[in-house]
Amino acid sequence: MEKEQLKQQLKEQIIQFLNLTNLTPNDIKDDEPLFGEGLGLDSIDSIELIVLLSREYGITIEDPKEGRKILVDINTMTDYIIGHRTK
Amino acid sequence: MSRILVTGLGVISAIGNNAQENRKALVEKKCGISTLSLFNTRYSGLRPCGEIKTETGKLLSTLQAKEKGTTRSSALALHAFHEAVQDAGLTAKDIASSRTALVGGSTVGGMCLTDELYHDANKSENGSAYLSSYDCASVNLYLQKRYQMSGTINTINTACSSSANAIMYGARLIKNGFAKRVIAGGADSLAKFTINGFNALHILSPENCTPFDKDRKGLNLGEAAAFVVLEREEDVKGKKCYAALSGYGNSNDAFHASSLSEEGDGPFLCMQTALQVAGLDTAAISFINAHGTATENNDLAESRAMLRLFGTPPPFVSTKAFTGHTLGAAGAVEAVFSILNLNYQEIYPGIHFTHPIPETGLIPETHYRKTSLQHVMSNSFGFGGNCTSLIFSKV
Amino acid sequence: MAQETIYPGIPPSILRRMGKAVRMGIGAAIPIAQQNNVDGIIIGTANGGMEDCIKFLNQIKDYDEGMLTPGNFVQSTPNAIAAQIGLLHKNKGYNITHVHRGLAFENALLDAAMLLSENPHHQYLLGGVDEISDYNYNIDWLDGCFKKEKISNAELYNSNSDGTIAGEGAAMFLVNNNSVNAVAKINAVQTLHTTNEEDVRQALKQFLQQQLPAAQQTDLLLTGENGDARQSKCYIAAESLFDSHTTIARFKHLCGEFPTASAIALWLVCYLKKLPQHMIKRQGTASAVRHIIICNNYRGLQHGFMHITLEQGLHNSI
Numbered sequence: 001m002e003k004e005q006l007k008q009q010l011k012e013q014i015i016q017f018l019n020l021t022n023l024t025p026n027d028i029k030d031d032e033p034l035f036g037e038g039l040g041l042d043s044i045d046s047i048e049l050i051v052l053l054s055r056e057y058g059i060t061i062e063d064p065k066e067g068r069k070i071l072v073d074i075n076t077m078t079d080y081i082i083g084h085r086t087k
Numbered sequence: 088m089s090r091i092l093v094t095g096l097g098v099i100s101a102i103g104n105n106a107q108e109n110r111k112a113l114v115e116k117k118c119g120i121s122t123l124s125l126f127n128t129r130y131s132g133l134r135p136c137g138e139i140k141t142e143t144g145k146l147l148s149t150l151q152a153k154e155k156g157t158t159r160s161s162a163l164a165l166h167a168f169h170e171a172v173q174d175a176g177l178t179a180k181d182i183a184s185s186r187t188a189l190v191g192g193s194t195v196g197g198m199c200l201t202d203e204l205y206h207d208a209n210k211s212e213n214g215s216a217y218l219s220s221y222d223c224a225s226v227n228l229y230l231q232k233r234y235q236m237s238g239t240i241n242t243i244n245t246a247c248s249s250s251a252n253a254i255m256y257g258a259r260l261i262k263n264g265f266a267k268r269v270i271a272g273g274a275d276s277l278a279k280f281t282i283n284g285f286n287a288l289h290i291l292s293p294e295n296c297t298p299f300d301k302d303r304k305g306l307n308l309g310e311a312a313a314f315v316v317l318e319r320e321e322d323v324k325g326k327k328c329y330a331a332l333s334g335y336g337n338s339n340d341a342f343h344a345s346s347l348s349e350e351g352d353g354p355f356l357c358m359q360t361a362l363q364v365a366g367l368d369t370a371a372i373s374f375i376n377a378h379g380t381a382t383e384n385n386d387l388a389e390s391r392a393m394l395r396l397f398g399t400p401p402p403f404v405s406t407k408a409f410t411g412h413t414l415g416a417a418g419a420v421e422a423v424f425s426i427l428n429l430n431y432q433e434i435y436p437g438i439h440f441t442h443p444i445p446e447t448g449l450i451p452e453t454h455y456r457k458t459s460l461q462h463v464m465s466n467s468f469g470f471g472g473n474c475t476s477l478i479f480s481k482v
Numbered sequence: 483m484a485q486e487t488i489y490p491g492i493p494p495s496i497l498r499r500m501g502k503a504v505r506m507g508i509g510a511a512i513p514i515a516q517q518n519n520v521d522g523i524i525i526g527t528a529n530g531g532m533e534d535c536i537k538f539l540n541q542i543k544d545y546d547e548g549m550l551t552p553g554n555f556v557q558s559t560p561n562a563i564a565a566q567i568g569l570l571h572k573n574k575g576y577n578i579t580h581v582h583r584g585l586a587f588e589n590a591l592l593d594a595a596m597l598l599s600e601n602p603h604h605q606y607l608l609g610g611v612d613e614i615s616d617y618n619y620n621i622d623w624l625d626g627c628f629k630k631e632k633i634s635n636a637e638l639y640n641s642n643s644d645g646t647i648a649g650e651g652a653a654m655f656l657v658n659n660n661s662v663n664a665v666a667k668i669n670a671v672q673t674l675h676t677t678n679e680e681d682v683r684q685a686l687k688q689f690l691q692q693q694l695p696a697a698q699q700t701d702l703l704l705t706g707e708n709g710d711a712r713q714s715k716c717y718i719a720a721e722s723l724f725d726s727h728t729t730i731a732r733f734k735h736l737c738g739e740f741p742t743a744s745a746i747a748l749w750l751v752c753y754l755k756k757l758p759q760h761m762i763k764r765q766g767t768a769s770a771v772r773h774i775i776i777c778n779n780y781r782g783l784q785h786g787f788m789h790i791t792l793e794q795g796l797h798n799s800i
Contacts, residue, residue: 019498019499020494040495042343043343043346044288044552044553044556047287048553050549051287051551055549128547130547194559198535204536204539204621205539205543207621208539208616209540218624221621222529223560224528224581224582224583224586228583231675239592239673241589242581243580243581244530244559244579245561245578246559246561256593259600263595263596265592280535283541283542283550284550284558286550287549287550287555288552288556337577337578338575339568339569339573339574340574341569341571341573344499344562344565344569345556353574356574469561470559470561471559471562471568471569472569472577473561
């Protein structure tokens, strides 16, 4: 899968998973921070995104703190998925 | 208005089947956290819990609870309720009186039957025996029916502070003249539902929990039931009294659905309100039974709130290292422990503590000792920012 | 089914996690909480976010206790409604959730009455909320709560079969001790657990004697009659205490049956300028409605009475 295609798919999954019904994939910029400023997600969302990575890409992250380094923005998530996906 | 006195205690937890057994374990530092053995979950060997090692069927038959659809939470509640009313010397007529109220807290209710609930809720079979036993109210409705109670009956859910609020509400029913005596407390049993819920939040410890320790790894879940009998001072002349309920405060942290604000505003405010209601200065508090779940968030926020309110906090401990976090029952269990502190004029030690949290430097009590205690505070905080603090006083 | 509004005033970032009960509760609370400074939040709800609760339960089963998303779990606790209102309005005051099934709202009301007696200058947000989710509907269906046959709400009271129709709703009130501009005065609330209709009659009789001195009469009795043949005996017993002066009305054809439906009854008597004909069971001779008794029961066991007076008076019928 092309990287850009993966980014688009990931954005759709995030919107669906976190029920961000007021957003479309185009509203999420690749370098926009997911937490704090930017999308404004919180600690529960970060756990939900770890579950997303597990269910959709077979990536296991045990420590949520470790997760925060991966879940910075769409770019960092995409790079991590490319390097670690098992499905 | 005369004081509100505690005239009866009942408790069942992982460290004992009654108040005396619980006290003995606390004195002897006997931890009740173990590997789950009575019900089936993937986390049996992975997440230790404060499990009561008596099967539900055995509990029910010992209590002669033969009614169809009686859950483990109701059985535990009945066990502790029975001990409390016996201890207070209440007759069947006293309990059934329209002037006797029952207020109980629960968060799990009948959801301990996770598999049955799954089938009933998805209408996959013809309906189990537990169709009207899943909600939180089912526990107190069971007690109401069993004891033919005709006074005010109420169930409160403020997550992990539920039964602290039940005790607070009970005292207010008496103060406002809606009851002459109140049996107040709570019950919760272990459930796949809560084990998976707290695990999904990554706050269940894979080891014995270590409240207020720098390296704490989260909480251990537990199960328990506890009740206290509250009566007006003028009605209990000559009767055995354990303590007075002198203060209570309820406030909301209004910060986040599942974690406390960094400075612990909710905890600070509920402790402060409890002191105001009791008419006491911070210096009057001899001891605190802290909420102390051993999660990263709670212990830091609670420590900061204690430091802000007290300057130098009084001796404190979290007994959740013995019982696990018993959720809706925790406030009542710890109220009973606080009352035992006062009654025996002794401090139960914290266990599994090694290093203080660097940001606060607070060190819980780690040794059993006899000492003079006048007023003991018990803290309970729950999801949704629901914070409650109770103050019991020596009589 | 409750028709939901678009919920102005709830940020989408918060709305996205809420189940229907939380949305309804907050939607009803916002107009009050935005315009008034409240000292605390008191909610009655039997189930709170039942839908989220079972969504999480289904995850446990479907993923065999594997990696689960915690959002549903956090929203599944019944106190989520009161907590979210507190969170949204940064209200750090008293915050509690009464969950005693069919008397959750009555107990919340009693709590409010005690708070106002303890803190006479305070004011509180009081409400009752419950939702229909597929799941509690299924459980109550299996338990025989609902009619097996199809029925229109207009025919509810003519039905002789067991069961009623499901309902849901949220009603919120601002309560204080200030009678200026007050819509209604709630004088008393009383609760009772019994399956015996004679106990209900005696308790209501005593309640009326305490509440209404000889010279005053009940102008309106609003009952929770719900078309369930098993429960009609309690309402018949209650009605037997009122003479031809009293108009008898009912409301569950409007909102269906749910554990905190009595909150809707209270809202109706506060809100209605006159009683529509479809609510009236028996027209009384009272020309204006001042004293109102609400008499409700949930599943024939949990009974609640409220005494309300309207300062303005409610015009009887058309």
